[in-house]
Amino acid sequence: MRSIGEMARDGGLSVSALRFYDRAGVLVPAWVDPVSGYRWYEPEQLEESRLLARLRRAGMPLADIRLVLAAWSGMDTVLVRGLLQAHLRRLELGLSDARREFSTLRALLDHRENPMTSPRTATARLSVPAPELAAALDAVRFAAGTDAELPMLGGILFDIEGEGLHLVATDRYRMAVAQARTTGHGGSRVQAIVPLPLADAMRALLNGEESVQLAVDGDRVTLETGDRQTAGQSLGHDFPDYRRLVHLPAGHRAHVDTAAFREALETGPVRASETRKHDGEPHELSVLRVTENGTVILCDDGDDDQNNVAVNREFLLHALAAGARDELVLELGAPTAPLAIRRPDDEDSFSMLMPVRLEN
Template sequence: MRSIGEMARDGGLSVSALRFYDRAGVLVPAWVDPISGYRWYEPEQLEEARLLARLRRAGMPLADIRLVLAAWSGADTDLVRGLLQAHLRRLELGLSDARGEFSTLRALLDHRENPMTSLNTATARLSVPAPELAAALDAVRFAAGTDPELPMLNGILFDIEGEGLHLVTTDRYRMAVAQARTTGHGGLRTQVVVPLPLADAMRALLTGEEPVQLTVDGDRVTLETGDRQTAGQNLGHEFPDYRRLVHLPAGRRAHVDTATFRKALETGPVRPSETRKQDGEAFDLSVLRVTEKGTVIVCDDGDDDPHDVAVNRAFLLDALTAAARDELVLELGAPTAPLAIRRPDDTDTFSILMPVRLED
C-alpha cells in the first residue's frame, strides 16, 4: 500500500489535496490507521489519483469528478465520454463569453482617457542621497518582472512626488516598495518606468556618499554623480497603480530574527508544487503559521490549520535578503491575503508576497 506522501508524489496531487478529496468523498483511502489517523492507499488507487489530478487541472467540478471516477472503475465508458464532452462544451462556452467580455474591455480601454499621461510626460530634476537611492534599488530589484508579455513590469517605477521618491517593482506574484528622500523637485507628481539594465547601471554608479542628480525629461532618464553619468529611455508603458495594491487588511504581526527564520525556511518542510506554476516554473511552498506565542513557524500543514499561509519559498528567501535587516516584521492575514515583510525601523520600505492555495 502507498502512504499519503507516496500517493501525492506519484499521483500528481498534494498531501493537502488528498486530505481534501478524502473529506469530500472523492478519493477515500483504503485504510486509515485508527491511532495515528495516517492514510494508506491501495495500488489500484494510483490510477484514480492521476485521473483526478488531470480532471482538476481541466477545471471539472467535483460533482462530475465523482461520477467519472465511479464510471471509470465500472468501465462505463459511455458515461465517462459524455461527462468529458459536456465539460468541454462548458469550457468552450465560457471561453467564448470571456472573449466577448475582453473584446468589450479592450474597446473601453481604447476610448478611455488615460489620467496617468501627465505623470509620464513631465520634466523633473532632483537630488537624491546616493546611499539612500542605492538602498532603495537593492530593496526592490528582486521583485521586478521578466515576462515579455507584460513589458510595463520589466522595470522599476520611479514615482516622484514632493520631497519623496518611491521605487516600486512587481511581477504579479510579489511587490516591493522603497522610498528615498529628495530635494529640488517642486513640480507635479512625475512617474517613469526605468528598464532593468538602466536601473542596474544606475546602481553601479552609487558608490559614494554625496547626493546624485536624477533628471527625467519626457521619456529620457539620466543619473549623474560627479563626472559620471548613465542615461536611457524609459519603458514607455503605464505601471499599475501600486498605491491601491499595498493597502492590506489587518493581519497578525510577528517579529522574527532574520537569520533564524531563514534557516528554518531552508531546512524546514516544503511542499512541492508540480501542478502550480508561476511564469511556467514549478516551485516549492513553505507553509507558515503564527503560534499562540506570536512566533512564526514553518510547518508541514499536518493538521490543516485554517490560518496557515503558504508562499513561494524562493520568493520569501529573496524578500528576506532584500529587506537587509537582522530583525523583520511579518504580517500574515487570511490564507488568501498577501504576506507582508516589513522593516521595524522603516515603514516606507516593504515587500508583499501573494499566497498560494493549499488545496488544489
Template structure:
C-alpha cells in the same frame, strides 16, 4: 530509465514541475535513489508526462488529471472521454461569460480614452540620490518585478519622484515591493517613469562609489550617472498601476521574526501537501503561517486548519525575506484573504506584500 532532467526535456515539463507532481502523487517516478534522492522514470512514463503537460496547458484540474492518467492505459476509455468533454464544456461556458464581461470592459475603456484623466506622465526631472540608498532600494524591489510578456508594464521598476522623495515599486501581481530613497534637486511636479529591468540592473551595477547618483528623466529617456560612469535607456512607456491604492491595508497582527531562523523554518518546515497549486503554469509549495498567542510566527503542520491561518507561496516569501536585508523583520498578518506584509523595523517605507492563497476546505 530516464533521469529527471531527461524526462523534463523530453516530456515538456520542468524539473520543478516533475518534483511537484511526484509529491502530489500524479506522476511518481519508478525509482528514487535512497542515498541521493534522485528520481528515475521508466521509458513508458514519458507518454504520461507528455499527456500531463498537455492537460495542464489546457487548464484541467489536477483531480481530473489523476483520473485521466489512471484510465488512459485501460481498455475502457469512456471515463477519459467523459472527463475531457466535461472540461471542454466548462472552458466553453467560461469563455462565453468572459467574452460578455470583456465586451463591457472594452466599452468602458473606450469611454475613458475619449475622456482621459490627468496622471503623472513622464516629464523632465533632475535629481540627486545617495548611492547607498538607491542601491538598497533597487535590491529591495528587484525580486518582485514581473516577467509576463502579456503585461509589459510590470516588466520594470517604477521610479516615482515627488518632492524630496523617490519611491521604487515592482510587482508581478502576486507580490509587490516598495522602497524609498531621499532625493534632492527636483522641484517640479510628481513624475513617474517605468525603468525596464535590464536598465535597472545596469543602474545597480554602477552604484558602488560614495558620490551621489544623478538621475535624469527627459521624456522617455532615463539616465543615471555616478562619478564618470553613466548608463541610459528608454522607459517602458506604459502606465504603472496606482500602487498607493494597493498598499492601503487594514492593520494586522504584527510579529517580529529572526530572519535567518524563520528562513530555516520555512525551508525545512511542512508544506500543505494536501493541496496542489500552480501559478502561471508553474507549480509551487504552499506554506501556512499563524501568529501564536505569544506573538511568534510558526509554519503550520499539514493538519492545522485554524481559520486565522494565512497561506502563501513559500518561494515568494523566502525571496521577500532575503530582499528585506535585515537580521530582524516584521511580519504583518491580517485576515486570511489580506496580503501578508514584510516590513523592516527601522524603515517601514521599504516593505513587501505577498498575495495570500485561499485554502481549500
C-alpha cells in the same frame, strides 16, 4: 514495478508532482517501502499518469480528475466522456465571458483617453543620496516581472512626487515598494518605468556616499554620478496604481530574526501547490501561522488550521534577502490576504506576497 523516477520519466509528471498527487489521493503508488519511504508503481498506472498529466494541462479541477481516473480504471467510458464534455463546456463559457468583459474594458479605456499631460510625459531633475537609491533598488529588484505579455511589469517604477521617490516592482504575485529622499524637485507627480537592464546599470554606479543626479525627461531617464552617467528610454506603458494595492486589512504582526527564520524555511516542511511553474513543476509552499504568543510557525502537512497562510517559499526567501535587516516584521491577515514583510525602522519600504490557496 516502476520506481518514482521511471514513472516521472515515462508518465509526463515530475517526481514532485507524483509526490503531490500521492498526498492528494489522486495517483497513489501501489507500494511504498516502509523503511525508505520510496514509492513504486504498477505498470498499468503509467496510463493513469499520462492521463492525469493531460487533464492538468487542460486545467481540469482536481476533484473532477479524481472522478475521471476512477471511471477510467472502471471502464466507465460514459462517465469519462460526460466529465470531459462538461469541462470543455466550462472552458468555452469562461472564454466567452472573458471576451465579453474585455470588449467592455477596451471601450472604457477608449473613453479614459486624456489629452492632458500625464505623469509619464513630464520632466523632473533631482538629487538622491546614492546609498538610499542603491538600497531602494536592492529592495525591489527581485519582484520585477519577466512575462513578455505584461511588458509594463518588466521594469521598476520610479514614482516622484514632492520630495519623495518611491521605487515599485511587481510580477502580480509579489510586489515590493521602497523609498528614498530627494531634493530639487518638489513639484507635481512624475513617473517613469525603468527597464531592468537600465536599472541594473544604475545600481552599478551607486557605490559612493555622495548624492547622484536623476533626471526624467519624457521617455528618457538619466542617472549621473561624478563623471559617470547611464541613460536610456523608459518603458512606454502605464504602471498599475500600486497605492491602491498596499492598503491591507489589519493582520497579526510578528517580529522574526531574519537569519533564523530563513534557516527554518529552508529546512522546514513544504507543500506542493496546484499552481505550476514554467517547467511544469508544482511550486513549493511554506504554510505559516502566527501563534497566540506572537511567534510565526511553519505548519506541517497535516495542519489545516483555518488561520494558516500559504505562500511561495522561493518568493518568501527572496523577500527576506531583499529586506536587508537582521529583524523583519511579518504581517499575516486572512488566508486570502497578502503577506506583508516590513522593516521595523522603515514602514514605507516593504514587500507583499500573494497567498496560495491550499487544496483540502
